[in-house]
Amino acid sequence: MQNKDESELIAHSLNGNHTAYEVLVNRYKNAIFYHCFAILRDEDQAEDIAQETFITAYYKLRTYNPAYKLSTWLFKIATNKSLNLLKKNKRVIRGEDTMFDQIASHHPGPETQAEYTELHNAVNKLQTKHRVAVSLYYWQGLNYQEIAQVMASPVGSVRGWLNRAKHTLRKELS
């Protein structure tokens, strides 16, 4: 089952084959989890949303348009679920320090550590949609067109968000 083509796995999944769907989940679970974490900055919430994403996707699989990448569709679901949760969570976002600590731990020198902490502090200050675009572009490797699909916006807007995000980050870091 592991080596089956994605479209075949989707077809099997649509026929109720949960083993096929499990292969798809395993294929994309980390990317979705990391993306949710980048938006929510909380491991538990990110895992919950990742799980909801795959369950939602399964029940809505018949509406998936194979003209697009499955991963793009999953990112779309995960992004919307994460943003909805952020809206519900009117409280202060948890986990900021957690993320910085983890990022910093990959970099040995204190100067470098400070630099990375500063970078992600700045990222967290971005407007939510700019942060989502940064996550999809720099961390998940989607191109402008794919991000436009995920965020249901014109390619020009995506380009603008990323430009403005970079501009803001440069100002914050300067």
Next chain:
Amino acid sequence: VNKLEELLTKNTPKPRRGLHKNFAKNITNYLDEHPKQSLFSSIKETLVMKHLAKPAMVVATLAILVGAGGTAYAAVGGWEGIQAIFGGQQKVNNARIVKVDTQNCTFINAFNIAEGSKQDTAYYYKIKDDSKLTNEQVVQMVKGNCQLDRGSKAVLDIAAELAKDPLNKDTTRGYYIDSEVTAVSSNSISLKSDIPYGPEIRTVRATFPVDKNVIVFEGNTRLALQDIKVGDHIAMAYRATGNALTNSETTWLGDIDASKQLVVTIGKNSKDLTASIDYQKYNGQEFEQVVPCGSEPSGYCNAEQYHTNKQNQ
């Protein structure tokens, strides 16, 4: 790649822990236990006016939108004054540069307009040699985009007005832009819409009920519904109650219950607007926007990169 981009690329924020080791298994176990029950029977679906943010959604040529109750929704300018003409071409390596001169075009997504302040300007496009795009197509794409951007602003104005109308309290409101009429009667209209998602074009077809007091316009002229014919291109605004959209978390544009979207206004579109779809379809694939610059041997730089660099200086 500058330092910031390098920093971002190399530093994906990683959670302190990974997913539960049975993450995938837990999901399929859940699916095994809930083979028939729809997940959405237990999750309240949120209706969101996501339609308003869609790329091709522009209200075109609507002079004034008036609701069934006679409420004026918004004053919207037509296409008067927007011009785009071929300004010449130049051969460069493996491509040609096409210049398009425009007037009254606030082309907000273009990179060679400073803060959208200049309205009369020239745009340059580098067309690959293997592209079949003609100069006329390029000009039409630019003109269509000028109209698209003017209409985008109009949508925001109309959205605000629709929301204020008591008739629309507690309803869903939205727009369809530049759809082709495939059938029309006194109480329903069928539309076909080509929606660009980057280079992909999705075609959506749906039939909508039409309000008996529907307001129909072409430019500044009031029309009757009977004046709308099969093959016309129109923009329309609707209101709806109940589950007019499917769950917003998974909805691609077009996954809607059109039968619950009551058409309250219709505007006949400029035919030129449809060319803007080609712009989104081919941008980055067969052409790119460029600006004259001295740093490249060809004399033209990628517009986006040029302006990014300029911002960074």
